[in-house]
Amino acid sequence: MSGALPILHTQNLRVGYRPNTRQEKTVAGPLTLNIFPGQLICLLGPNGAGKSTLLRTLAGLQPMLSGRVKIENTSIAALKPTQMARKLSMVLTDRVQTGNLDVYSLVSLGRYPYTGWLGTLSAADKKIINWAITATQTQAFVHRKMDQLSDGESQKVMLARALAQDTPLIIMDEPTAHLDLPNRIELMRLLHQLARQTNKAILLSTHELDLALQAGDQVWLLHQDGQLSQGVPEDLVLNGSFEKVFDKAGFNFDKTTGTFNIHQGQGTKIYVTGDGAAAFWSRRALQREGYSISNESQAEKTITIRKQDKAVVWRVALEGRHQDFNTISELLTGLREQNKKIKK
Amino acid sequence: MAVKTYPVLEEPEVVSAYPVRKLVLGGLLLLVVILFMLDVALGSIAIPPKEVARIILGQGSDNAAWVYIIQKIRLPKAITAVLVGCGLSVGGLQMQTLFRNPLAGPSVLGITSGASLGVAVVMLSAGSITSLHTVRELGLTGSWLIIVASTLGAALVMLLIVAISARLRDNVIMLIVGVMIGNITISLISIWQYFSAPEQIKDYLMWTFGSLGGVTESHLYVLASAMLLGLAISFSATKLLDALLLGENYARSMGLTVGRARLLIIASTSILAGSITAFCGPIGFIGIAVPHLAQSLFHTSNHRTLIPCCCLTGTALMLFCDILSQMPGSQSVLPINVITALVGSPVVIWIIMSRNNLRASF
Numbered sequence: 001m002s003g004a005l006p007i008l009h010t011q012n013l014r015v016g017y018r019p020n021t022r023q024e025k026t027v028a029g030p031l032t033l034n035i036f037p038g039q040l041i042c043l044l045g046p047n048g049a050g051k052s053t054l055l056r057t058l059a060g061l062q063p064m065l066s067g068r069v070k071i072e073n074t075s076i077a078a079l080k081p082t083q084m085a086r087k088l089s090m091v092l093t094d095r096v097q098t099g100n101l102d103v104y105s106l107v108s109l110g111r112y113p114y115t116g117w118l119g120t121l122s123a124a125d126k127k128i129i130n131w132a133i134t135a136t137q138t139q140a141f142v143h144r145k146m147d148q149l150s151d152g153e154s155q156k157v158m159l160a161r162a163l164a165q166d167t168p169l170i171i172m173d174e175p176t177a178h179l180d181l182p183n184r185i186e187l188m189r190l191l192h193q194l195a196r197q198t199n200k201a202i203l204l205s206t207h208e209l210d211l212a213l214q215a216g217d218q219v220w221l222l223h224q225d226g227q228l229s230q231g232v233p234e235d236l237v238l239n240g241s242f243e244k245v246f247d248k249a250g251f252n253f254d255k256t257t258g259t260f261n262i263h264q265g266q267g268t269k270i271y272v273t274g275d276g277a278a279a280f281w282s283r284r285a286l287q288r289e290g291y292s293i294s295n296e297s298q299a300e301k302t303i304t305i306r307k308q309d310k311a312v313v314w315r316v317a318l319e320g321r322h323q324d325f326n327t328i329s330e331l332l333t334g335l336r337e338q339n340k341k342i343k344k
Numbered sequence: 345m346a347v348k349t350y351p352v353l354e355e356p357e358v359v360s361a362y363p364v365r366k367l368v369l370g371g372l373l374l375l376v377v378i379l380f381m382l383d384v385a386l387g388s389i390a391i392p393p394k395e396v397a398r399i400i401l402g403q404g405s406d407n408a409a410w411v412y413i414i415q416k417i418r419l420p421k422a423i424t425a426v427l428v429g430c431g432l433s434v435g436g437l438q439m440q441t442l443f444r445n446p447l448a449g450p451s452v453l454g455i456t457s458g459a460s461l462g463v464a465v466v467m468l469s470a471g472s473i474t475s476l477h478t479v480r481e482l483g484l485t486g487s488w489l490i491i492v493a494s495t496l497g498a499a500l501v502m503l504l505i506v507a508i509s510a511r512l513r514d515n516v517i518m519l520i521v522g523v524m525i526g527n528i529t530i531s532l533i534s535i536w537q538y539f540s541a542p543e544q545i546k547d548y549l550m551w552t553f554g555s556l557g558g559v560t561e562s563h564l565y566v567l568a569s570a571m572l573l574g575l576a577i578s579f580s581a582t583k584l585l586d587a588l589l590l591g592e593n594y595a596r597s598m599g600l601t602v603g604r605a606r607l608l609i610i611a612s613t614s615i616l617a618g619s620i621t622a623f624c625g626p627i628g629f630i631g632i633a634v635p636h637l638a639q640s641l642f643h644t645s646n647h648r649t650l651i652p653c654c655c656l657t658g659t660a661l662m663l664f665c666d667i668l669s670q671m672p673g674s675q676s677v678l679p680i681n682v683i684t685a686l687v688g689s690p691v692v693i694w695i696i697m698s699r700n701n702l703r704a705s706f
Contacts, residue, residue: 061596085599092597097444098589100645112587112598118648119583165598 005073007169007201008035008058013067015050015057024065027053028226031067035169035203040195042212042233043205045222046246051205052093054222055173058203059090072168085113089165091158091172099147103157106146107132110164132163135194152183156190163194172204176211184208188215213237213258221245261287269294274305278312285328289335303331368641372656379663383422386672389413416561424559425662427571428624431616433638433658434578434651436631438613441585441647442606443509446695447519449632450617453505454526455498456628457533459621460552462497464533466490467548491570495618501525502610553679554625556666567623574616575655581608582647589645627681629688630665634658636695661687 014029027050035041045051056062058069060076069076071087079087089110096106110132111125121129133139136156141149149157155175162170175191176184188208192215195202206212212219212233219233221241229241236242243253246260254261267290272283282305283293291301304315314325318338325331385396391410399405399414432450439448439455450456466489504525509518537545559567584605587595592602620627638653639645665683 059597061593080599081596081601082599085597088597090594090597092591092593094591094593096590096594098645100639100643101589102644105644105646106590109586109590109598112583112600115583117580117583119586 004036006034006036007072008203009033009070009073010058011068011070013057013069014065015053015062016065017053018063018065026065026226028222028228029065029067031228033220033228033230035201037168037201038195038199039201039217040192040215041201041203041218041220042216043203043220043222044207044209044212044245045205046224049222049224050226051222052173055171055203055205059088059171060084061090082113085165085167087167088169088171089162089167091155091162091170091175093173093177096146096154096158099145101146102142103138103144103146103149103160104129104133104142106157107138107160107164110161110166113165128166129164132160135163135198136160136190151178152180152186155179155183155187159187159190168200170200170202172202174205174207176206176208184211191215209242210259267291268301269296269299270301270303271295271297271299272303272305273297274303278305282314282328282331285332289332301335365642365644369653369656372641372653372660376656376660376663379660379667380422380426383425383663383667384414384418386667387413387418387670388675388677417557420559420561420564421556421666422663423564424556424567424624425666426659427567428556428620428627429630429634429658429660429662430655431571431574431620431658432627432630432662433634433654434575435613435616436633437635437638437647437650437654438578438581438585438609439631440635441588442506442609442613443518444588444591445518446636447632447692448522449629450498450613450621451626451628452519452526452632453522454501454529455613455617456621456626457526457529458497458499458501459494459618460497460626461501461529461533462493462495462618463490463551463622464536464548465497466493467544467551488566490622491566491619494622495570495614497529498618498621499610499614501529502614506606506610551625552681554627554681554684556624556680557677559623563623567619570615570619574612574619575651577608577612577615579651581605581612582651584608585647586645625681627684629684629692630658630662633688633691633695634661637661637691 010031010033012030012032014026014031016027016029017025019025031054043051043054053062057064060069060079071079071084076084108121108125108129111121111129112119114125115121133142136159138153138156138160141153141157146154146157155178159170159172159175162172172191176187179187188211191202191204194200195217216233218230219236221229221236223229223245229236229245231239231241237255237258240255243255246253252261253259270286270291271294272279272286274282282303286303287293302317304317306313306315311326314328314331316323316325316331316334316338323334323338325334381396381400384400385391385393389410391407391413395405395407395410396414399411400419405411435455436449439450439453440446442448443453505518505522508521537548540548584595584600587598587600588602588605590598595605596602617631634654634657635650638650638657641657642649642653644650644653662684665680665687668687669678669680669683671678
């Protein structure tokens with residue numbers, strides 16, 4: 001991929017606001033970024049780090065403070081609005097308030113930069129609109145009005161509109177924000193597929209760490225101080241970038257699972273043997289209970305998870321004796337009782 | 345780049361909606377023709393329908409008074425109703441799209457008040473030399489003067505509202521600001537009135553009631569050409585209006601130069617609302633009600649369809665109001681403003697009732 005020409009390239013880009021002519025408030029930068037064809041890039045960062053500002057600046061909706069942004073080797077400052085609209089399309093967080101607009105009309109608005117002054121659609125335009133509708137699997141509600149769509153459906157329709165705009169780069173601002181989990185997963189999978197199949201580049205901001213780690217070809221991590229780490233998501237996990245960006249008291253990023261622990265394991269060390277889903281969920285429950293999961297078998301407590309006649313059995317060993325439990329709930333109650341006895 | 349393949353999807357069956365739409369369109373056209381005839385036929389002086397038809401068709405009549413009444417009074421009034429219906433409806437539609445606000449309309453956001461201010465400046469400031477009567481008597485130059493003043497007044501308020509709306513996201517707050525701006529203009533006019541001669545105030549008050557009858561034949565040409573200009577700008581801006589349906593950010597991302605589009609829409613709306621207000625007084629509720637009626641009749645938000653549909657619906661409603669205002673069978677004529685408020689306000693209430701979430705729909 002690195003041999004190809006980047007679709008978008010920035011050099012020493014600083015983004016932010018100018019409250020008045022003398023003042024400048026830098027939100028992020030200086031940034032040197034590249035987006036290559038076929039890439040799905042996820043922009044992550046804590047609230048207020050400036051994700052939207054960066055996206056809006058890249059899209060030319062907001063002036064940059066300094067630096068250069070080039071799209072397909074042309075500076076965005078030199079592009080006319082319609083030329084720009086042929087290079088870059090957007091899915092924004094703005095809600096479409098026009099309830100009376102039907103899905104097909106909305107998607108065909110994507111052809112805006114290509115049609116004449118009356119907006120008449122040619123056969124080629126219609127072909128691309130139909131492709132965009134098929135690619136986003138929105139055929140089923142093509143005749144419905146916008147106010148008759150669920151959040152998930154309406155987000156796919158907005159994506160179809162961006163696809164109809166037929167640009168090499170699509171920028172999406174928090175496309176998964178209002179969606180439930182199945183819809184979030186479906187949308188991310190769709191975006192991943194589209195990037196692969198069409199060779200379009202998709203840049204999106206999100207708070208879905210888990211999905212971004214799974215689907216993103218690249219992750220841009222925007223720090224609170226305006227710096228940005230970029231790379232393949234797994235590299236960023238291993239080199240500790242995630243921990244640095246989301247560093248806050250009260251929780252920590254677990255490199256082994258790629259998730260955040262909301263419980264600080266300061267309590268009794270406990271060792272869990274066994275594998276599979278049962279072990280994973282046992283560890284979660286024990287962490288919530290205040291235990292710290294240990295990797296050494298010499299821990300204060302040891303729990304062995306075994307399969308017995310298709311059922312799972314938790315065995316807790318303590319001072320030479322052991323006790324068996326059939327559910328995690330029983331296990332937790334048992335552990336609490338043991339602790340009481342010890343205190344007495 | 346990989347070769348993109350576009351699988352052919354069957355053309356969506358929007359076609360099925362067309363026969364219904366055509367039927368509605370046909371029905372509406374017929375209604376407009378019938379209402380137009382009724383508007384001409386009915387009045388304080390009873391003229392047999394047969395004679396009315398003959399006079400309209402240019403065959404003349406034995407009764408010279410009837411010919412005069414129809415040709416010089418009723419026909420210009422009916423044509424004015426058509427122009428006013430078209431102009432205010434399209435103006436209202438444009439404002440609702442521009443502000444993304446279902447309750448926007450020339451009379452709501454203070455546009456007509458702005459136009460009134462323009463008219464008041466001309467009518468009251470010229471001292472004892474001019475009154476509404478003399479302005480009307482001035483003929484073409486005078487009527488252009490009052491149109492320009494009124495259009496400028498409307499444009500001034502609209503620019504102010506656009507400037508404020510850039511900072512406000514909430515439709516309801518926007519509406520309150522619009523009403524306040526309207527109030528400011530009205531108080532300015534009141535202050536002006538306070539220092540004016542009683543005859544001028546009376547003239548001005550008569551004007552505020554609104555009247556379609558004051559437009560004489562020569563004024564009609566002025567009004568018609570102003571309407572034509574406004575509607576032409578509006579029709580040339582259909583693509584821009586469609587893009588603005590998604591909001592300014594999306595419109596910009598699709599390559600629309602928002603500032604220029606806004607100016608075009610403001611110019612067109614100011615010309616339409618301003619010139620109508622100049623001649624017929626501030627006529628309320630048509631501009632806000634008709635776009636909703638047209639949308640629920642034709643189920644579309646495509647402006648290329650909506651603008652002509654608004655013209656037809658607006659014409660029908662305005663003719664209907666005019667027929668009511670003459671109170672057929674009686675000698676007195678009610679001010680048109682009263683009737684449009686009576687007919688239009690329920691429509692506005694219906695809009696609010698039928699859409700439980702006003703902020704998210706229009």
